[in-house]
Amino acid sequence: MIQLIRGFKDILPEEISLWQHIETEASLLLQNFGFCEIRIPIMERTELFARSIGEDTDIVEKEMYTFPDRKGELITLRPEATASIVRAYIQHRLYSQDPVQKLYTIGPMFRRERPQKGRYRQFYQIDAEVFGVESPLMDAQMIHMLMTLFSRLNITDCAAHINSLGCPVCRPGFKVALMQKLTDRIDRLCEDCRRRSAKNPLRVMDCKVPSCREALTDIPSILDYLCPDCHTHFETVQSQLKTLGVKHEIDRGLVRGLDYYTRTAFEIQTGLLGAQSAVVGGGRYDGLVKALGGPDIPGIGFAIGFDRLAELAALNLSDISKKPGLFIAALGTAAQLQAFEWACQLSVSGIQTEMDMSNRSLKSQMKQADRLGASQVLILGEQELNDKAAILRDMTTKTQIILPFDGLIEKLTSVWNSPEGCP
Numbered sequence: 001m002i003q004l005i006r007g008f009k010d011i012l013p014e015e016i017s018l019w020q021h022i023e024t025e026a027s028l029l030l031q032n033f034g035f036c037e038i039r040i041p042i043m044e045r046t047e048l049f050a051r052s053i054g055e056d057t058d059i060v061e062k063e064m065y066t067f068p069d070r071k072g073e074l075i076t077l078r079p080e081a082t083a084s085i086v087r088a089y090i091q092h093r094l095y096s097q098d099p100v101q102k103l104y105t106i107g108p109m110f111r112r113e114r115p116q117k118g119r120y121r122q123f124y125q126i127d128a129e130v131f132g133v134e135s136p137l138m139d140a141q142m143i144h145m146l147m148t149l150f151s152r153l154n155i156t157d158c159a160a161h162i163n164s165l166g167c168p169v170c171r172p173g174f175k176v177a178l179m180q181k182l183t184d185r186i187d188r189l190c191e192d193c194r195r196r197s198a199k200n201p202l203r204v205m206d207c208k209v210p211s212c213r214e215a216l217t218d219i220p221s222i223l224d225y226l227c228p229d230c231h232t233h234f235e236t237v238q239s240q241l242k243t244l245g246v247k248h249e250i251d252r253g254l255v256r257g258l259d260y261y262t263r264t265a266f267e268i269q270t271g272l273l274g275a276q277s278a279v280v281g282g283g284r285y286d287g288l289v290k291a292l293g294g295p296d297i298p299g300i301g302f303a304i305g306f307d308r309l310a311e312l313a314a315l316n317l318s319d320i321s322k323k324p325g326l327f328i329a330a331l332g333t334a335a336q337l338q339a340f341e342w343a344c345q346l347s348v349s350g351i352q353t354e355m356d357m358s359n360r361s362l363k364s365q366m367k368q369a370d371r372l373g374a375s376q377v378l379i380l381g382e383q384e385l386n387d388k389a390a391i392l393r394d395m396t397t398k399t400q401i402i403l404p405f406d407g408l409i410e411k412l413t414s415v416w417n418s419p420e421g422c423p
């Protein structure tokens with residue numbers, strides 16, 4: 001038997017109602033905050049990711065699914081969505097009417113990393129990006145929106161971690177100070193970080209190798225190097241989070257692994273998922289649109305790890321799976337054909353209806369209805385056909401009523417769709 005690829009997974013019907021519920025809640029909230037959905041391709045030219053994510057990142061160095069297509073052009077399965085959304089924003093000149101655009105997308109991403117709990121090679125993200133707003137109010141609003149989503153999904157054991165990465169004015173001073181510290185400790189760093197410490201020392205702060213983490217214990221904090229503008233920006237983010245009542249912590253060690261981030265960087269972390277504690281990663285990227293050939297327009301965004309969010313939500317949500325409302329148990333060919341006609345009509349009218357199509361006994365049909373979780377069963381045998389009246393059995397109370405064929409569909413749909421619910 002051919003099995004799926006390592007690190008890939010199926011999301012089975014039993015999990016789907018939770019995934020759909022999360023997707024609905026997230027889309028609704030994003031739309032209420034003024035976001036519009038955008039759908040971007042799953043593949044892009046490799047160059048787009050190499051340029052926007054940065055050549056010396058884990059993603060670009062080790063994790064991308066890159067291959068030549070039949071004509072030899074290098075293409076990559078998207079490891080994240082920001083690069084493509086920025087590309088679309090520039091390519092379609094979405095800024096021409098109004099530079100302010102709020103976009104979101106939901107879909108699969110691909111990274112070839114070591115599969116483990118909470119870490120897959122195809123995983124899903126809910127990604128949101130805002131262009132054209134430099135104000136720190138937007139940073140606070142996005143974190144507030146995320147925490148609202150988490151609380152709507154009954155996830156409370158999580159916190160926003162925030163930091164500022166400065167800007168091209170103040171980051172170089174911090175980089176020099178960091179580089180000095182790293183040079184002193186170069187022999188304690190992993191091979192990648194030795195190379196990175198000279199080229200891009202901030203990357204070292206994002207390394208997950210334990211010896212690197214230890215070597216970084218008393219490094220300088222970027223917050224001590226912020227220029228006045230970046231300082232004020234970060235102060236406003238914090239004061240607005242406070243006003244909105246959003247729990248947050250300053251995390252001086254938090255950097256995003258991507259080249260284009262400036263100023264606010266944030267993560268939402270939880271203690272409930274073991275080693276894979278980050279559920280959301282986000283931040284500002286004021287230089288990215290320009291770096292990719294567009295106008296000088298600021299940006300900020302985040303990506304929620306859908307798989308991790310679903311895992312968290314599953315811990316707290318009661319059963320939300322959709323169960324059929326009605327099961328029609330029919331005995332004999334003539335009854336089955338009548339049941340078939342009704343099942344089609346009722347499904348069209350919005351009542352989820354199931355029936356047996358394989359002539360099973362009444363007993364096994366009742367068992368099937370029970371297994372499916374139907375709340376009502378409409379029973380139709382030879383006797384009922386002769387009497388032109390079916391039996392409607394309530395599976396909870398076990399009471400039965402007689403429903404004449406005449407007006408049966410109208411009666412069922414009107415009662416079902418009434419505020420009191422099914423009969």
Ligand code: ATP
Nearest residue numbers: 111118119120123278279280281303304305307308
């Ligand atoms: P991590 O530190 O866990 O590797 P990251 O910094 O690489 O995360 P981002 O690029 O910021 O992750 O992506 C945002 C979110 O997407 C993460 O916080 C996480 O929830 C999720 N995510 C990233 N990589 C994976 C993966 N391989 N499998 C499942 N979820 C992932």
Ligand code: MG
Nearest residue numbers: 058111113257
């Ligand atoms: Mg990663």
